[in-house]
Amino acid sequence: MNMTYREAISQALRQAITRDERIFLMGEDIGRYGGSYAVTKGLLADFGEERIMDTPISEAGVVGVAIGAAMGGLRPVVELMTINFALLAMDQIVNHAAKLLCMSGGQITIPLVVRTVGGAGRQLAATHSQSFEGWFAHVPGIKVATPASPYDAKGLLRAALDDPNPVIFIEHSLLYGLAGDVPEEEYSVPLGKADVKRTGTDVTIVAYSRMVQVALEAAALLEKEGVNAEVMDLRSLRPWDKETVLASVKKTTRAVIAEEGWRTGGFGAEVASTIASEGFDYLDAPVQRVAGVEAPMPYNKALEQAAIPKASDIIAAVRAVL
């Protein structure tokens, strides 16, 4: 069935709440308002205030309470309005959700899903447009999903909901309208398994989240020049699927990594370093990275567009490795 990324996530939530009485949603404006990106629209009317819980504007509070509810045997799904506001809950996520299992000697599990929205491109300026997925991926003890398509959004969310560990589920604000085929029934897309979106022989383009779309656009343009690019969607950053990436690089001998956020310390650096250390002998050219401009995201539309990686940036990087 054809549906949007937004509808796919919404359907996954609806089916999960229906199936499992332990699952409930918490967040700011998720009830009557239906969520800032309209993902939870209609759920309050169908499931009531205990399952679709509007909370105070209190990000650390909501995540902290959700951690407690998870300890108490429930499976909370928190919506943080944007990943920028997740910074207010960073201590709860990094110091507690990620560590309590290990620090309690395996006694305390935290089955928690934190849904949030990353990315730029909606003219929301510096503190609403960031890409912090790499910060979360840095932390052992949590998992990080970054769906790029409606199919993966639904399937990865099911996998996150089934996982006994905390999962940060990072949606992209520009992907909500993206449509694609999505099965009506529930299914799971495993965390830690990359998806080859387009097979090719000349270069591997590794991307995740919205950059997958940009990479596919670049690959279509490159095809006209006779360059056959393989495009890989990592789908999740912790765990991430280095085996599939290395196998692709072995075949193509060239790699470009695209991410939307800042270059320094970005997740692409982890991928590049892995290719360099474990796939060095496969390479016929240095790995190239495409990333956002290192500045706070501007409000002005032209400046914003200039700060976000485009297909032409990926094409330039591919030309550099050919």
Add this chain to the structure above:
Amino acid sequence: MADTVQTRPLAAPTEVGLGREELLGMYRTMLLARALGQRMWLLARTGKTHFAVSGDGHEAVQVAAAQALDRTQDWCIPFYRDLAMMLHLGITARDVMLDDMARAEAPFGRGRQLPAHWSARRLRIVSGSSPVTTQLLHAAGVALASKLRGETAVTLTTCGDGATSEGDFHEALNFASVHRLPVVFVVENNGWAISVPRHKQMAVASIAERAAGYAMPGVTVDGTDLLESYKVIKEAVDRARAGEGPTLIDAQVVRLVPHSTNDDERRYRPAEELADAKARDPLPRYRAHLVAQRLLTEADDTELKQEVAQVVDDATDFAERSSYPDPSEIATHLYAGR
């Protein structure tokens, strides 16, 4: 300066509805906590362990809190000074020592967690945090789960007075009150946040006043008075269980030792204030009360102290004989399996 509290006669045992066995049991836990805590302090100071943090001076309110809970269903999310509370809830001296010495069999964290961060799933105890106050939110969350599941469990959580300056304190009390959650917040107010005295921590005269901002009852109690503390906490636990929502308790206690073994309080703590604190030591006070009530003889007391000393020696020897964690297992329990 720390709070000074008028020392009043202790409440009569008949007022609180506890029998001789419970009253003496609470005394034994106080003795054990003090002796075990002092042993761990000594082990750290002599380099046998790395670190210790003490609850000396906090024991009365801690034992009272544990006594006020229903140990068959209630949850406790403590902070790092709550040794007496943990022992009274059923954590053993051997477990405490294994944890203190970071041994492989340390039940709370297998040598991963700092000492004094107890977790015991079977007792519904979850470790508090080192970044202080975050555990109040976890407690609100556990209470939310109990409420949503239609259970009658109450969650009790604690923090120090310094922790009330954190945003998490506000977020937890606000959330708990909005949802009328079955949770009791006990602040063990010893007047010091490491070296920062209470008057530099808050402008309000009493932590209990803050409860008004959340439309919940705020009660100040002399936390060195065991039976008065019990009465106040029991009432809050009963209110929570009856669906009447959270309570904030400002339990005024004393810190009898430096913040931790890494601290030298002589740099900041006036001698007279420390002397005042020692005059309010809850242990001799409760013992005198038991003796006055003819519940404890000098002979009983001596016997109890000997028994407790043996428990501490046994726990120390037991932990010292046990093995360290295997470095190849560092990442064990990083993720839970399905």
